[in-house]
Amino acid sequence: MASGAVGTVTRGTTNTNRLRRVDRWIAAQPELRRTHDPVVVDLGYGASGVTALELQQRLAKARADVEVVGLEIEPGRVRSANQQLEAVRDGRTGFDPAARIRFALGGFEVPLPDGRSAAVIRAFNVLRQYREVEVPHAWERMRSRLQPHGLLVEGTCDEIGRISSWIALDAAGPRSLSVSLRLRGLDAPSIVAERLPKALIHRNVRGEPIHAFLSELDRLWRIHSPLAAYGPSQRWIAVAQGMRDSGWPVHGGRSRWRLGELTVGWEAVAPAE
Numbered sequence: 024m025a026s027g028a029v030g031t032v033t034r035g036t037t038n039t040n041r042l043r044r045v046d047r048w049i050a051a052q053p054e055l056r057r058t059h060d061p062v063v064v065d066l067g068y069g070a071s072g073v074t075a076l077e078l079q080q081r082l083a084k085a086r087a088d089v090e091v092v093g094l095e096i097e098p099g100r101v102r103s104a105n106q107q108l109e110a111v112r113d114g115r116t117g118f119d120p121a122a123r124i125r126f127a128l129g130g131f132e133v134p135l136p137d138g139r140s141a142a143v144i145r146a147f148n149v150l151r152q153y154r155e156v157e158v159p160h161a162w163e164r165m166r167s168r169l170q171p172h173g174l175l176v177e178g179t180c181d182e183i184g185r186i187s188s189w190i191a192l193d194a195a196g197p198r199s200l201s202v203s204l205r206l207r208g209l210d211a212p213s214i215v216a217e218r219l220p221k222a223l224i225h226r227n228v229r230g231e232p233i234h235a236f237l238s239e240l241d242r243l244w245r246i247h248s249p250l251a252a253y254g255p256s257q258r259w260i261a262v263a264q265g266m267r268d269s270g271w272p273v274h275g276g277r278s279r280w281r282l283g284e285l286t287v288g289w290e291a292v293a294p295a296e
């Protein structure tokens with residue numbers, strides 16, 4: 024593009040509240056709490072700036088001085104987000120008129136002024152419209168714009184945010200995969216197969232670690248169906264504990280699991296070469 028923004032314009036579909044699951048995970052990360060410069064980039068916020076505004080609102084509860092920069096590769100979407108921001112500043116929305124947020128043109132090169140780099144980059148529902156072969160380069164570009172202890176959170180979800188998954192990457196590379204699901208009415212956790220990040224979505228076939236991971240989740244969800252009587256969270260907690268007991272490198276504990284979330288070390292689900 025003439026602007027120098029790296030990447031391709033894709034569909035701008037977005038939705039209020041769609042990214043709540045990943046936002047609450049980011050809010051709990053020590054990297055956000057510890058950074059000296061809490062600048063968080065929302066890369067590819069889409070046709071509306073609403074999920075970037077929600078990100079700022081949610082993260083401010085964990086880190087009051089958080090500053091969100093929404094970047095979009097499509098100039099018209101930057102213009103409309105800035106109009107939306109005027110309404111926020113005028114107090115015509117439910118968002119804080121003084122929210123530390125701005126919108127700008129940018130791509131995978133993640134432009135930030137004054138030599139700053141990002142504490143966190145959230146890139147959601149962006150790479151799913153790229154080809155799988157383009158993922159490593161996009162990851163590399165974005166990771167190079169992180170602070171030394173920064174995090175790139177790259178993932179996908181359904182239209183209303185009931186099915187979500189993301190990969191967290193740091194300076195060393197991919198670190199973990201998280202899945203987060205609405206548990207009420209859930210038939211099988213492998214529903215997330217259709218909303219996996221691009222690096223995994225084509226790998227859900229027999230012989231690939233992600234396939235074994237989803238199959239084991241389904242098996243344990245079935246086995247623990249009697250616990251549904253105590254609520255779906257209890258059933259999911261038993262699934263997460265069962266995964267850990269059988270050797271999967273499950274991160275975190277009950278306080279995360281009860282949300283319908285499960286994070287596993289990347290080494291256990293990375294694509295087979």
Ligand SMILES: C[S@@+](CC[C@H](N)C(=O)[O-])C[C@H]1O[C@@H](n2cnc3c(N)ncnc32)[C@H](O)[C@@H]1O
Binds near residue numbers: 032036070095100
């Ligand atoms: C489907 S929307 C996702 C909106 C929002 N993140 C969400 O999850 O609801 C994807 C957006 O990413 C933008 N995009 C694609 N590649 C990009 C890049 N390299 N840099 C910045 N934005 C990009 C597209 O223009 C599009 O508006």
